[in-house]
Amino acid sequence: MTTDRRPTPRPGVLDIAAYVPGRSKAVPGVKLHKLSSNETPLGPSPAAVAAYRSVAETLALYPDGSAGELRAAIGAAHGLNPDRIVCGAGSDEILTLIAQAFIGPGDEAIHTTHGFLVYPIAIKAAGGTPVVAAETGHTADVDAILAAVTERTRVVFLANPNNPTGTYLPFDEVRRLHAGLSPETVLVIDAAYAEYVRRNDYESGIELAGNADNVVMTRTFSKIHGLAGLRIGWGYGAAPIIDALNRIRGPFNVSAPAIAAGVAAIGDRSHTEKAATHNETWLPKLTAAIEGLGLTVTPSVANFVLIHFPDKDGRRAVDADAFLVSRGVVVRRLEAYGLPNALRMTVGSDEANEAALAGLAAFMGGTT
Numbered sequence: 001m002t003t004d005r006r007p008t009p010r011p012g013v014l015d016i017a018a019y020v021p022g023r024s025k026a027v028p029g030v031k032l033h034k035l036s037s038n039e040t041p042l043g044p045s046p047a048a049v050a051a052y053r054s055v056a057e058t059l060a061l062y063p064d065g066s067a068g069e070l071r072a073a074i075g076a077a078h079g080l081n082p083d084r085i086v087c088g089a090g091s092d093e094i095l096t097l098i099a100q101a102f103i104g105p106g107d108e109a110i111h112t113t114h115g116f117l118v119y120p121i122a123i124k125a126a127g128g129t130p131v132v133a134a135e136t137g138h139t140a141d142v143d144a145i146l147a148a149v150t151e152r153t154r155v156v157f158l159a160n161p162n163n164p165t166g167t168y169l170p171f172d173e174v175r176r177l178h179a180g181l182s183p184e185t186v187l188v189i190d191a192a193y194a195e196y197v198r199r200n201d202y203e204s205g206i207e208l209a210g211n212a213d214n215v216v217m218t219r220t221f222s223k224i225h226g227l228a229g230l231r232i233g234w235g236y237g238a239a240p241i242i243d244a245l246n247r248i249r250g251p252f253n254v255s256a257p258a259i260a261a262g263v264a265a266i267g268d269r270s271h272t273e274k275a276a277t278h279n280e281t282w283l284p285k286l287t288a289a290i291e292g293l294g295l296t297v298t299p300s301v302a303n304f305v306l307i308h309f310p311d312k313d314g315r316r317a318v319d320a321d322a323f324l325v326s327r328g329v330v331v332r333r334l335e336a337y338g339l340p341n342a343l344r345m346t347v348g349s350d351e352a353n354e355a356a357l358a359g360l361a362a363f364m365g366g367t368t
Helices: 046-054 068-078 092-104 119-125 142-148 171-179 207-210 239-246 256-267 268-293 317-326 350-365
Strands: 085-088 107-113 127-131 151-160 186-190 215-220 235-236 296-298 304-308 342-346
Touching: 046 256, 068 085, 068 235, 068 256, 068 350, 085 092, 085 239, 092 151, 092 186, 092 215, 092 239, 107 119, 107 142, 107 296, 107 350, 119 127, 127 142, 142 151, 142 171, 142 342, 151 171, 171 186, 171 207, 186 207, 207 215, 207 235, 235 239, 256 268, 268 296, 304 317, 317 342, 317 350
Parallel strands: 107 127, 107 151, 151 186, 186 215
Antiparallel strands: 085 235, 215 235, 296 304, 304 342
């Protein structure tokens, strides 16, 4: 006997658009330059690699469920109380835990137009409703966010700097945003790219998260620390918020190799500074060179640039993407972010950056 009956996800789950990561392959026979996922071209610290290998013989054992050594290392690096730090499998997990802890059916949470795609996924997965606040010049707009707040707003997600635009809010604007929110609304400052920013009016959110009862700052080891493959993220906030997140996270959500590598990575400040310096050197060079080709680049403070293409046959972003892939340069398509005629390009190695610039020059010049 056959039947059409089968398990059905709860309402709203199938309305979620699954996250699609940046492409990682080009065409066969050409050298790959992967500039689609904002990974550091310098790779992880050698100390982190050694620490990762050091736990190979103890993989049969569960890791420390509290990630105590990693939290202590993070606390020491940033001058924070480890008891107010929670670790997870990438900052993505921390963002999802926040949504699960504070959002439910009938609740709303706000993110900006081109905010990180994990935000609406996490909000919908928790049963809430995403509310989109308009940006100004591809930058978060505090007035637009505050205008979107209702009595149902439980969380505001702010990526600072923002992915995929690379823009940021000066910290006086972040404080103005916080001042305009109800004490019952959680402000999440997603500072995944904080280590790359070289602006005097920028702060990652540590001080605000340390002094306010309704602010959480999230960070990651996936970018400047070069540990994307290990999935390590962390959040810092008021003790009651961290307590709530610890109650719902998995008991062993950070692996032993990740803990060991993370401790070593955050302790290797020389490697981190080297990565930041490489980015500081190349970011303006790439921006100027790309603009010199007649393309528009949104000003970025992160480790990537957002490139806008002409709305002309054969010159659109989809055409540029196909052309670059044919030459082994893989960048990020942005249709899912509502930017169909733009591409995001990571600041890569010297070789990768030169290859990308040569490819863009050939594309804009109509040569092959």
